[in-house]
Amino acid sequence: MIIFEAIRWKNFLSTGNNWTEINLIKSKSTLVIGQNGAGKSTMLDAISFALFGRAHRNITKSQLINSINNKNCEVEVKFTIGKSKFRVLRGIKPNIFEIWKNGDMINQSSHSKEYQKILEQNIIKLNHKSFHQIVVLGSSSFIPFMQLSAQHRRDVIEDLLDINIFSKMNTILKEKNLEVKNKLKENAHQIDLIKNSLDSQRKYIRDITQINEDEIRDRNKKIDELHDEIQLLNTKNGEHSLFLEENSAIITSKLKEYNDKKTSILHNKSTMESQIKSIVKDSKFYEDNDNCPTCSQPIEPEFKKQKIRECKAEATSIKTQYDNMLSESQEVLDLIDEWNTKAEEIRNRQSEINGNNKTIESLQNQVNKTHGEIEKLTSREGDLGKANEELQNMMNDRDTFLEDKLTLNEELAYNGVMGELLKDTGIKTKVIKQYVPVINKLVNQYLQVLDFFVHFNLDESFNETIRSRHRDAFSYDSFSEGEKQRIDLALLFTWRQIAKMKNSVATNLLLLDETFDSSLDHDGVENLMKILHTLDNSTNVFVISHKGEILDSKFKEKLEFVKERNFSKLIA
Numbered sequence: 001m002i003i004f005e006a007i008r009w010k011n012f013l014s015t016g017n018n019w020t021e022i023n024l025i026k027s028k029s030t031l032v033i034g035q036n037g038a039g040k041s042t043m044l045d046a047i048s049f050a051l052f053g054r055a056h057r058n059i060t061k062s063q064l065i066n067s068i069n070n071k072n073c074e075v076e077v078k079f080t081i082g083k084s085k086f087r088v089l090r091g092i093k094p095n096i097f098e099i100w101k102n103g104d105m106i107n108q109s110s111h112s113k114e115y116q117k118i119l120e121q122n123i124i125k126l127n128h129k130s131f132h133q134i135v136v137l138g139s140s141s142f143i144p145f146m147q148l149s150a151q152h153r154r155d156v157i158e159d160l161l162d163i164n165i166f167s168k169m170n171t172i173l174k175e176k177n178l179e180v181k182n183k184l185k186e187n188a189h190q191i192d193l194i195k196n197s198l199d200s201q202r203k204y205i206r207d208i209t210q211i212n213e214d215e216i217r218d219r220n221k222k223i224d225e226l227h228d229e230i231q232l233l234n235t236k237n238g239e240h241s242l243f244l245e246e247n248s249a250i251i252t253s254k255l256k257e258y259n260d261k262k263t264s265i266l267h268n269k270s271t272m273e274s275q276i277k278s279i280v281k282d283s284k285f286y287e288d289n290d291n292c293p294t295c296s297q298p299i300e301p302e303f304k305k306q307k308i309r310e311c312k313a314e315a316t317s318i319k320t321q322y323d324n325m326l327s328e329s330q331e332v333l334d335l336i337d338e339w340n341t342k343a344e345e346i347r348n349r350q351s352e353i354n355g356n357n358k359t360i361e362s363l364q365n366q367v368n369k370t371h372g373e374i375e376k377l378t379s380r381e382g383d384l385g386k387a388n389e390e391l392q393n394m395m396n397d398r399d400t401f402l403e404d405k406l407t408l409n410e411e412l413a414y415n416g417v418m419g420e421l422l423k424d425t426g427i428k429t430k431v432i433k434q435y436v437p438v439i440n441k442l443v444n445q446y447l448q449v450l451d452f453f454v455h456f457n458l459d460e461s462f463n464e465t466i467r468s469r470h471r472d473a474f475s476y477d478s479f480s481e482g483e484k485q486r487i488d489l490a491l492l493f494t495w496r497q498i499a500k501m502k503n504s505v506a507t508n509l510l511l512l513d514e515t516f517d518s519s520l521d522h523d524g525v526e527n528l529m530k531i532l533h534t535l536d537n538s539t540n541v542f543v544i545s546h547k548g549e550i551l552d553s554k555f556k557e558k559l560e561f562v563k564e565r566n567f568s569k570l571i572a
Contacts, residue, residue, distance in 0.1 A: 004078075005024055007043060010074055070093065130159035194401065255336065262332050447487070512542070
């Protein structure tokens with residue numbers, strides 16, 4: 001059973017930015033009054049919007065947000081089902097849709113439509129139409145049960161009887177049938193493929209019984225040619241290997257020797273250049289100075305000449321050595337170039353060996369492949385045995401698919417029987433047959449309480465037959481508005497009784513919107529109050545009415561809505 005505990009809203013319709021809150025379980029009977037346009041019926045739209053994303057009345061979603069503030073429209077409803085507490089929050093600008101269970105928000109990863117299905121199908125187990133058939137009566141946009149189409153009547157009763165599960169099962173069964181049919185199509189495709197493979201295999205077996213000697217000769221010739229190529233490459237590799245064996249070591253040694261000499265010469269060159277710079281410096285000193293810069297003592301002219309001669313003699317000697325060294329250096333560089341050329345030849349020959357080896361490997365693979373082809377051509381009995389074995393495997397696969405086809409057809413036939421049971425004319429009709437007499441009995445009991453003495457009967461297709469005491473036949477549309485309302489009230493209370501029997505869609509909340517204001521006369525009002533007084537303690541009735549002065553004493557609680565500065569306000 002669904003116990004609605006509280007509803008609150010802000011920036012919804014004529015309500016401003018302050019929350020309007022109503023405790024739905026505070027009183028067993030509550031009278032809601034107010035002037036036209038004060039916001040009495042807003043709670044109907046708020047509950048409907050919170051649960052189903054649309055108003056109870058014929059109002060678009062864009063019209064629900066307060067036109068003055070035009071943002072932060074929010075509606076929140078709280079209810080319990082068994083031991084679980086739920087809270088549903090919806091909003092516009094920004095858009096909000098949250099379902100909370102026991103303090104935790106239910107995963108919102110699914111699309112909003114799927115999220116709505118979770119709320120309707122898995123939690124409250126009521127859709128928009130069914131909810132309003134057992135909870136609400138009397139508003140201008142409300143469509144009574146008797147004004148619904150036959151299919152919509154059936155939908156309401158299936159929800160009340162909790163048999164729409166069979167419709168879901170039927171949908172699942174149809175999906176499963178589609179899957180089976182797709183499997184049968186794939187099965188037929190596989191059987192066709194195997195048939196083609198069988199034809200090809202039988203032809204292959206016929207073909208391989210004739211050995212083609214020309215093909216064997218061609219392959220042997222190809223092998224000889226491949227061997228010749230391999231032999232030629234091996235010969236070249238042998239020549240290259242011999243050259244490498246004879247020359248690699250000496251070339252490496254010579255390159256090291258001459259590179260070492262190059263390094264030594266470069267070192268000596270640097271040393272000699274430093275010596276020459278030092279001699280030039282000393283010679284210039286004696287040429288430029290007659291006195292010692294340090295002690296200012298005069299330098300003897302003969303001593304100066306002697307020192308200058310010595311510097312020139314030493315410079316000449318070093319210059320001779322330097323020139324000889326440059327000549328030797330050029331010889332070494334020429335030798336290095338010569339031996340680098342020989343080293344490049346070593347690398348080229350090694351690279352050619354590597355390339356030849358890859359080619360030899362490729363040629364050998366061709367030889368092996370060709371030997372395999374010859375072996376296949378010559379091993380007639382072995383190939384025939386293998387081919388016949390493969391043929392038998394194909395036939396076994398074909399038999400397996402044929403068995404699968406039989407199984408799938410049997411499953412399809414079984415599903416067809418189940419589909420017949422799950423149709424509207426199947427199990428659901430059997431359940432409805434059991435409840436139709438109960439529904440008719442309850443409706444007529446409530447009609448008697450309302451002083452409307454007719455015999456009301458719904459058949460299994462939910463078409464009505466209404467007869468007077470004198471057995472005169474009437475239709476719903478033939479009655480006055482007051483008489484229609486009595487029928488609507490009788491059906492409303494009947495649906496609530498049926499819902500209570502099933503418990504899956506029973507609820508504490510009952511909302512009567514201006515029911516007392518329209519077509520009920522004095523006796524009708526009194527009779528309706530009798531019914532309301534008979535409701536159990538688990539029912540919370542809210543009556544929206546203009547007749548506050550008449551009904552005030554009949555209710556335990558009163559809520560009044562007023563309009564102040566263009567905003568609706570609740571006075572409790």
